[in-house]
Amino acid sequence: MNKYKKLISNSVVFAIGDLGSKLILIFLVPLYTYYLSTNEYGTIDIITTTTSMLLPIISLSIYDAVLRFVMDKDYDNDVVFTNSLMVTILGSLVVLLFYPLLSYFHILDGLLGYMYIIFILQAFQSIFTQFVRAIGKIKIYSFNGILMTIVTAGMSILLIVNLGWGIDGYFISIIIGNFISIMFLFFYTKIYTYVKFDKLSKSTTKKMLIYSIPLIPNALMWWVMNASNRYFILFFVGASANGLFAVANKIPSFLSILNTIFFKAWQLSAIEEYGDESKAKFYSQTFYYFSVVMFVGTSIILMILKYMMGILVSEEFFSSWQFIPFLLIGIVFSSFSAFLGTNYIAAKQTKGIFRTSLIGGTINIILNLIFIPLVGTNGAAISTMISFLVIWILRTYDTKKFINMRIDIIHIVINLVLIFTQVLILYIELSLPAEFTIELVLFFLVLIVNKNILELIKQFRLNSKL
Numbered sequence: 001m002n003k004y005k006k007l008i009s010n011s012v013v014f015a016i017g018d019l020g021s022k023l024i025l026i027f028l029v030p031l032y033t034y035y036l037s038t039n040e041y042g043t044i045d046i047i048t049t050t051t052s053m054l055l056p057i058i059s060l061s062i063y064d065a066v067l068r069f070v071m072d073k074d075y076d077n078d079v080v081f082t083n084s085l086m087v088t089i090l091g092s093l094v095v096l097l098f099y100p101l102l103s104y105f106h107i108l109d110g111l112l113g114y115m116y117i118i119f120i121l122q123a124f125q126s127i128f129t130q131f132v133r134a135i136g137k138i139k140i141y142s143f144n145g146i147l148m149t150i151v152t153a154g155m156s157i158l159l160i161v162n163l164g165w166g167i168d169g170y171f172i173s174i175i176i177g178n179f180i181s182i183m184f185l186f187f188y189t190k191i192y193t194y195v196k197f198d199k200l201s202k203s204t205t206k207k208m209l210i211y212s213i214p215l216i217p218n219a220l221m222w223w224v225m226n227a228s229n230r231y232f233i234l235f236f237v238g239a240s241a242n243g244l245f246a247v248a249n250k251i252p253s254f255l256s257i258l259n260t261i262f263f264k265a266w267q268l269s270a271i272e273e274y275g276d277e278s279k280a281k282f283y284s285q286t287f288y289y290f291s292v293v294m295f296v297g298t299s300i301i302l303m304i305l306k307y308m309m310g311i312l313v314s315e316e317f318f319s320s321w322q323f324i325p326f327l328l329i330g331i332v333f334s335s336f337s338a339f340l341g342t343n344y345i346a347a348k349q350t351k352g353i354f355r356t357s358l359i360g361g362t363i364n365i366i367l368n369l370i371f372i373p374l375v376g377t378n379g380a381a382i383s384t385m386i387s388f389l390v391i392w393i394l395r396t397y398d399t400k401k402f403i404n405m406r407i408d409i410i411h412i413v414i415n416l417v418l419i420f421t422q423v424l425i426l427y428i429e430l431s432l433p434a435e436f437t438i439e440l441v442l443f444f445l446v447l448i449v450n451k452n453i454l455e456l457i458k459q460f461r462l463n464s465k466l
Contacts, residue, residue: 028153029250032170033313035160040167042243046234047111047171051119055126056219058091058119063126064215065208068345070134071271075204077135081194083205084127092120114171121178128185131194133264140189144181152177214350218357229380232368241377247313248323248381251305252331255297259335262290263342270342284406287339292450294332295415299446301328302422303439306432325423326381332419333388340395340405347402356398360391411449418446 032041062084069080095116102112133141155176159169185191233242266286301308302325309321337356344352364387371379396407422442425435 028156029247030312030314031156031161033247033317035164036166036170037243039239039243041246042234042239042241043111044167044170045242045246046231047108047115048118048174051115051122053220054095054119055122056216058095059088059123059126060091060209061212061215061219062087062091062208063123063130064345065212066127066130067134067267068211068271068348069204069208070131071268076199077131078194078196079199079201079204080208081127081131081191082196082199083201083208084131085195086197086200087205087209088123088127092123095119111167111171114168114175117175118171118178121175121182125178125182125185128182128191131191132185132189133268137189138264138268140185144184147184148177148181151180211348211350214354218350218353220361229364229368229372229384232372233377233380236372237377244317244320245323245377245380247317248320248327251301251308251312251321251324252327254301255294255328255331258293258297259331259338262293263335263338266290266339267342267345270346280404280406283343283403287336287405288408288411289452290339291336291412291415292452294335295419296446296450298328298332298419299422299443302419302426303436303443305426306435322427323378323381325426326378326385329416329419329423330381330385330388333385333392337388337391337395340392340399343395343399343402343405349402352395352398356391356394359394360387363387363390414449415446418442418449 036044066080066084069075070077099112099116102108108115129141129144132144152173155173156170159165159173163169165172229245233245269286270283305324306321309318309324313320337360341353344350364383367383367386368380371383373379375382396405399405422439425438425442428435430438
């Protein structure tokens, strides 16, 4: 299959799985905002954010190595999966040793158990899903995402709405969703047949850890830029403001869906095509079309932002719209950074990912300390946006030693000017009809600049019919 067609075909499969699951999660936002207070939602966000921070540390980010090493023909799948499973088991046992101590000091009193269970389940779910994706079962991978989301959503409605369990209902629904996902992958794909403890290999584990360990600080830096601002907001502004910021982060999920769909397919293609002599052209053209989709997607969300917020959230959370524009642009820069980060992964040079993320994470912390006291909660969104911009610029130059990609700077700049103009219009106090009219005009200008998206949509539709 042509490499471009294969990328689009894989994107279609991931789209089917991710669109369903992500949209369900987004449409759960109204449920959470109506049945949970801003303070409760802020508490939930802090716990889930902390869990995501701990996951790569305790698991040694071994799930990242699973994808890369399974796709490497020099390694046996049984060996890779068994060794990654053992690392995950040992990591889970280590983290359990700290439970009595944390419980004694009443850390997350009443909620610590939930965090532990979610962490351990997600550690195993991560290596299972990465392995299934690496061996080419992407349809099952996508279906699993939908299954887990439907179960989580159904349990959320039952436990939060019908039974009124509040925060407890939220975490129990997450636990059940992850557990069902693990059981489905374990039995349906017969993943247990790859577990061969007689194939435990110190040398393979060492090579996998050499690859994955530099991704731990990278994951932490990514967490710093995506999530640490919650702690700064909590300290400088309060839990209620953090609840508003948490809801604001849900809306850019519409844009994240596009990025997630593409990125999962792109990782596979980037690794497969890395040895090809024409890889620079392939990478460059793919990035161009990817940027087109991200800019058009951002423009659409900005155009309908206030109308969307009026529908999706309760009046108590409506003011969170003001944090969304800079978070959206931050996702654009984050997506561009992740695209270039794949160059490091394909080359098995993950230290570059850590180095650039460390710089970006440090800048994010400094800017949070400056901007949040000055401009409030929106300072966190602005800090995140600038940090991801810095990482993208650094990686643009640093990855040229692997792949000499061509990036159309003029195309990027024109789009950013139009996008920032849309943002400016949102903050000017205009009537909604007048505001929407101007936003619509700017959106059409973005479409004109990115007219090639029509050809991309055509190709996407053709592949979806195959």
